[in-house]
Amino acid sequence: MSKIHVTLKDIARVAGVSTATASLALSGDPRVNVKTKRAVEEVAKRLNYVPNEIGRSLRAKKAETIAFIFPNTPHFAFSHPYFSQLLEGISEILVENSFHLMLSVSPSETDEAAAYDKILRNRRADGIILWPASIRDRNILKIVESGFPVVYLGRWHHDEIATVEREDVGGAYMATEHLIKQGRKRIVHLTGPLDYQVSIDRLEGYKRALQDNQLLFDPGMVIEKDFSMEGGAEAAKELLESGRSFDALFAANDRMAIGAMKALADSGISVPQDAAIVGYDNIEMASMMSPGLTTIDQPMKEIGKLAALKLMAMLNGEELQELQTKVPAQLIIRGSS
Amino acid sequence: MSKIHVTLKDIARVAGVSTATASLALSGDPRVNVKTKRAVEEVAKRLNYVPNEIGRSLRAKKAETIAFIFPNTPHFAFSHPYFSQLLEGISEILVENSFHLMLSVSPSETDEAAAYDKILRNRRADGIILWPASIRDRNILKIVESGFPVVYLGRWHHDEIATVEREDVGGAYMATEHLIKQGRKRIVHLTGPLDYQVSIDRLEGYKRALQDNQLLFDPGMVIEKDFSMEGGAEAAKELLESGRSFDALFAANDRMAIGAMKALADSGISVPQDAAIVGYDNIEMASMMSPGLTTIDQPMKEIGKLAALKLMAMLNGEELQELQTKVPAQLIIRGSS
DNA sequence: ATGAAAGCGCTAACAG
DNA sequence: CTGTTAGCGCTTTCAT
Numbered sequence: 242m243s244k245i246h247v248t249l250k251d252i253a254r255v256a257g258v259s260t261a262t263a264s265l266a267l268s269g270d271p272r273v274n275v276k277t278k279r280a281v282e283e284v285a286k287r288l289n290y291v292p293n294e295i296g297r298s299l300r301a302k303k304a305e306t307i308a309f310i311f312p313n314t315p316h317f318a319f320s321h322p323y324f325s326q327l328l329e330g331i332s333e334i335l336v337e338n339s340f341h342l343m344l345s346v347s348p349s350e351t352d353e354a355a356a357y358d359k360i361l362r363n364r365r366a367d368g369i370i371l372w373p374a375s376i377r378d379r380n381i382l383k384i385v386e387s388g389f390p391v392v393y394l395g396r397w398h399h400d401e402i403a404t405v406e407r408e409d410v411g412g413a414y415m416a417t418e419h420l421i422k423q424g425r426k427r428i429v430h431l432t433g434p435l436d437y438q439v440s441i442d443r444l445e446g447y448k449r450a451l452q453d454n455q456l457l458f459d460p461g462m463v464i465e466k467d468f469s470m471e472g473g474a475e476a477a478k479e480l481l482e483s484g485r486s487f488d489a490l491f492a493a494n495d496r497m498a499i500g501a502m503k504a505l506a507d508s509g510i511s512v513p514q515d516a517a518i519v520g521y522d523n524i525e526m527a528s529m530m531s532p533g534l535t536t537i538d539q540p541m542k543e544i545g546k547l548a549a550l551k552l553m554a555m556l557n558g559e560e561l562q563e564l565q566t567k568v569p570a571q572l573i574i575r576g577s578s
Numbered sequence: 579m580s581k582i583h584v585t586l587k588d589i590a591r592v593a594g595v596s597t598a599t600a601s602l603a604l605s606g607d608p609r610v611n612v613k614t615k616r617a618v619e620e621v622a623k624r625l626n627y628v629p630n631e632i633g634r635s636l637r638a639k640k641a642e643t644i645a646f647i648f649p650n651t652p653h654f655a656f657s658h659p660y661f662s663q664l665l666e667g668i669s670e671i672l673v674e675n676s677f678h679l680m681l682s683v684s685p686s687e688t689d690e691a692a693a694y695d696k697i698l699r700n701r702r703a704d705g706i707i708l709w710p711a712s713i714r715d716r717n718i719l720k721i722v723e724s725g726f727p728v729v730y731l732g733r734w735h736h737d738e739i740a741t742v743e744r745e746d747v748g749g750a751y752m753a754t755e756h757l758i759k760q761g762r763k764r765i766v767h768l769t770g771p772l773d774y775q776v777s778i779d780r781l782e783g784y785k786r787a788l789q790d791n792q793l794l795f796d797p798g799m800v801i802e803k804d805f806s807m808e809g810g811a812e813a814a815k816e817l818l819e820s821g822r823s824f825d826a827l828f829a830a831n832d833r834m835a836i837g838a839m840k841a842l843a844d845s846g847i848s849v850p851q852d853a854a855i856v857g858y859d860n861i862e863m864a865s866m867m868s869p870g871l872t873t874i875d876q877p878m879k880e881i882g883k884l885a886a887l888k889l890m891a892m893l894n895g896e897e898l899q900e901l902q903t904k905v906p907a908q909l910i911i912r913g914s915s
Numbered sequence: 916a917t918g919a920a921a922g923c924g925c926t927a928a929c930a931g
Numbered sequence: 932c933t934g935t936t937a938g939c940g941c942t943t944t945c946a947t
Contacts, residue, residue: 246699248940259918264942274916291699295641296940299632299923306680325661332683341702343643344679346669362583362628364924365678470866499866506868526863529807529836531843585924596934601926611932633924636939701940 247288256284267292304367306341307552311372312381322495322524323541327394330545331370338553361389368552370394373438390555392548396438403555404565405548409439412537412570413446416491416519419535419572421454425489425517428456431476431501433468433493440465443493443521461485466497473500481508488516489578495520495527495536502530502577517578532576539570584625593621604629641704643678644889645697648709649718659832659861660878664731667882668707675890698726705889707731710775727892729885733775740892741902742885746776749874749907750783753828753856756872756909758791762826762854765793768813768838770805770830777802780830780858798822803834810837818845825853826915832857832864832873839867839914854915869913876907 253263258277266273266281284290298304309331311324335342343366361369361384369384373395385391385402393404420428430447433440444463451458464479466472473492477500480487492498498520502512512518512532520527523538547566554561590600595614603610603618621627635641646668648661672679680703697703698721706721710732722728722739730741757765767784770777781800788795801816803809810829814837817824829835835857839849849855849869857864860875884903891898 246701249942250940260941261919261943262917265917268942272916277916289699293636293940294700294702295632295636296923297942299630299636299925299939300941300943302923304632321662328681332681336683342681344665344669344681346673362626363631364583365631503866526866529840529863530866531840531868586926587924597924598926598935599933602933605926609932614932630924633939634926636923636941637925637927639939 246293247290248293249290251288252281252285252290255288256281298364302364304341304365305339306343306366307335307368307370307549308343308345308366309370309372310345310384312346322522322526323539326541327372327545330542330547331549332545333542334546334549334553340553361387368392368556370548370552390552392552392555394544394548396442400565402564403551403561405544405551406565406567407439407539407544408567408570409442410446410449412521412539412572413443413491413493414450415446415570415572416521416535416537417447417450418454419574420489420491420517420519420578421450421456423489423517423578426456427487428462428489428491429480429485429487430463431473431490431492431497432463432465433497435465440493447491462487468494468497470496470500470503473497473502474504475500477501477504477508481505481510489518490516491519491521493521495522495524495534498534498536498577499526499530502534513576513578519578523573527573528575530577535575535578536573537570538573540568544568583630584627585630586627588625589618589622589627592625593618635701639701641678641702642676643680643703644672644705644707644886645680645682645703646707646709647682647697647721649683659859660876663878664709664882667879667884668886669882670879671883671886671890677890697721698724705729705893707885707889727889729889729892731881731885733779737902739901740888740898742881742888743902743904744776744876744881745904745907746779747783747786749858749876749909750780750828750830751787752783752907752909753858753872753874754784754787755791756911757826757828757854757856757915758787758793760826760854760915763793764824765799765826765828766817766822766824767800768810768827768829768834769800769802770834772802777830784828799824805831805833807833807837807840810834810839811841812837814838814841814845818842818847826855827853828856828858830858832859832861832871835871835873835914836863836867839871850913850915856915860910864910865912867914872912872915873910874907875910877905881905 249260249263253260256263258281262273262277263281266278267285294305332342368390371381371384371391371393385393385397391402393402395404396406397404417428430444432444435441448458464476466476473496476497490501492501498518502518505512505516510516518534520534520536523536527534527536551561586597586600590597593600595618599610599614600618603615604622631642669679682697705727708718708721708728708730722730722734728739730739732741733743734741754765767781769781772778785795801813803813810833813834827838829838835855839855842849842853847853855871857871857873860873864871864873888898
C-alpha cells in the first residue's frame with residue numbers, strides 16, 4: 242500500500258532532484274532537461290502523486306473554487322423546482338475548467354452581515370454566483386458592491402454588475418397576451434411576494450400586456466401569495482368567496498398555478514372552460530397535470546452554464562463581451578388554456 | 579476603504595505584538611494577558627480581519643470541508659427528485675459545524691479511475707458523503723475501500739462501512755402488502771434498472787410480501803424500466819399489449835408510477851377501480867395527481883442530516899455508536915389504491 | 916539545466 | 932505572558 246499523502250518533496254527525493262526541479266518538471270517547464278523531466282514524471286506516476294491543492298492555493302492565492310450562494314428563505318433555497326437544473330449547468334462548466342463548486346446557504350438577513358464578508362475574505366472561493374434574493378436583502382448588496390467577482394442570476398439595479406437574467410417581464414407578457422388572444426378578458430394575476438424582483442417583473446409584464454391590448458389594469462385582480470401550492474389554493478378560495486368574476490388566471494409560478502387549479506377544480510370550476518390558467522417556470526409537474534399546465538419555460542441549465550462561463554471569463558481577466566445577458570423565455574401551451 | 583485582505587501579520591503589527599501572540603489572543607488562549615487580548619481583538623475588529631482559511635487548512639491539514647459526491651448517470655444526479663432534500667439536510671448540519679460543502683459530480687465509470695484518487699488526496703475535503711450508484715461502479719468501490727472517511731447513503735456489501743440506508747426492502751414490502759390487503763391478487767412490479775441496489779431491494783420486498791401472503795411470484799409480472807416517466811408509460815403500454823391480466827401495479831419510484839398511471843388512464847383503465855397503483859419516494863407530484871398516488875415516503879432530509887452527523891463524528895475521532903443506520907419508510911395512502 | 920531559498924498565512928513548540 | 936522559530940506543500944525568483 243502506498244503512502245496516503247505523497248508530497249512533492251517525496252517525489253524530489255526519490256527522483257534525486259530538488260523540489261524546485263520536480264515542480265518545474267511536472268508543470269512542463271521547457272527549461273528542465275527532457276531526461277530529468279521524464280524521470281520525475283515516472284516517479285510521480287509510480288508513487289501516485291496528487292498535488293495538494295491547499296498548498297497550491299495558498300501559494301497562488303487562488304482557490305480554484307467558486308461558490309454558489311443563495312439565501313435560505315422559505316420560498317427559495319434547495320426546494321426551488323429548478324435549483325437542480327441550475328446546479329447542473331454550473332457544475333458542467335466548472336468540471337470542464339477543473340474548478341470546484343462550493344455550496345453556501347447564505348444566512349438570513351437578521352444574521353450577522355459579517356457572515357458575507359467571510360465568504361469574500363476567507364479565500365475559499367475565487368468568485369461567486371448569486372441566486373436572486375429579496376431585493377431588501379442588504380447583505381447581498383454588500384457582496385455585489387464589494388467588487389469581488391460575482392455573477393448575479395437576476396436583474397440588478399445597477400449596470401456595472403455581471404448578470405444572467407431571465408426574461409421575466411417578457412415572459413409574463415407572453416403569458417398574459419396568450420390568455421388575451423384566447424378571448425379572456427378578466428384575467429387575475431396571482432403574484433409572489435412583491436419584495437422579490439421576480440414578482441415585480443412578472444407583474445409588470447402582466448400589466449403591459451393588458452395595457453397593450455386595451456384592457457384596464459385592476460389592482461383588485463392581483464392577489465399576492467408566497468409562491469407555494471398552498472398559497473395558490475388559498476388564492477383560489479379567496480377569489481371565489483369574493484364573488485369577483487374572472488375567466489383566466491396567470492400565476493407567477495407553477496406551484497401556485499397548480500395549487501389554484503386543484504382548488505378551482507374542487508369547487509367545480511372547470512379548467513380551461515370556466516377559467517384558463519397559465520403558470521410560470523415549466524416545472525416537471527406542469528406537464529403531468531390533467532389538463533397539462535400552460536406555462537413559461539426558462540432554460541435554467543443554460544442560465545447556469547452561462548453564469549459559470551461568465552465567471553470563468555472574469556477570473557481569467559478577460560473582458561466580458563456582454564456584461565448582462567438576458568435569456569429568452571418560451572411559452573409552452575398545454576391544456577389549461 | 580479597508581484593505582481587502584488583512585492578514586494576521588497586519589493585526590500583529592498594528593497591535594504591536596507578534597503574530598504568535600495575535601494568533602493566541604484571537605483563539606482565546608488563556609495564557610495571553612487579558613489586556614493584550616482585548617487590544618488585539620479590537621484591532622482585528624477594526625480592520626475587519628477574517629482569517630485566511632487556506633493558510634489555516636494547510637497548517638492544520640484539514641479542509642473543514644466535506645464533499646458530497648454522486649455519480650453523473652442519466653437516472654440520478656441532480657435531477658433526482660429528492661436530491662435537494664438530501665442537500666438541505668446535509669447543509670444544515672454542516673453550517674452548524676462551520677464546515678463547507680463541496681459538490682462533486684463523479685466521473686462516469688469509463689473515466690479515469692484516478693479521478694477519484696484525486697478527490698481523496700488533494701486534501702480539498704476531509705470526508706465524503708456518497709450517493710448510491712450502480713453497484714457495478716468500481717470507482718466508488720475504490721473510495722469506500724480506501725479508508726477515507728466516508729458515509730455511504732445506501733446498502734453496502736460489507737459491514738465495516740458507515741452508512742445511512744433507506745428501508746427499501748421493508749418499504750417495498752409495505753407497499754405490496756398494502757395492495758394485497760386491498761384484495762389485489764395480480765400485482766405487477768415495475769422495477770428500475772436491476773444493476774442498482776435500490777431496484778434489487780425493492781424487488782426483494784415485493785417478492786417477500788407475495789410469498790408471505792401465499793401469492794406466487796411470477797417473473798413475467800416484473801417489468802424493468804429506467805426510473806423515468808416515459809419508462810412508466812412504456813411499461814403500461816407493453817403490459818396492455820401483452821394481454822396479461824393484472825389488478826395492481828407497484829412501481830419502484832413515483833415517476834414511473836405516474837407515467838404508468840397516465841398511460842393507463844389514456845387507455846381507459848380506471849385507477850384504482852381496474853388497477854390500483856403504488857409508487858415509491860413520495861415526490862411532491864405524487865400528492866398532486868388525481869387520484870393522489872399512494873406511495874412510500876422516505877425522510878430524505880433526515881437521511882442527509884444523519885449522514886452529515888455521522889461524518890462529523892468520524893472526523894472528530896468519536897466512536898460511532900451505530901455504524902449503519904436504517905431510516906424507516908412510511909406508507910402514504912392516497913386515492914390510487 | 917538545476918538547486919537554494921523565500922514566502923503564501925497560519926499555528927504551535929519552545930524559549931525566554 | 933510573549934516572541935522567536937519552524938514548517939504545513941507548493942511555486943518562483945535568483946544564483947550557480
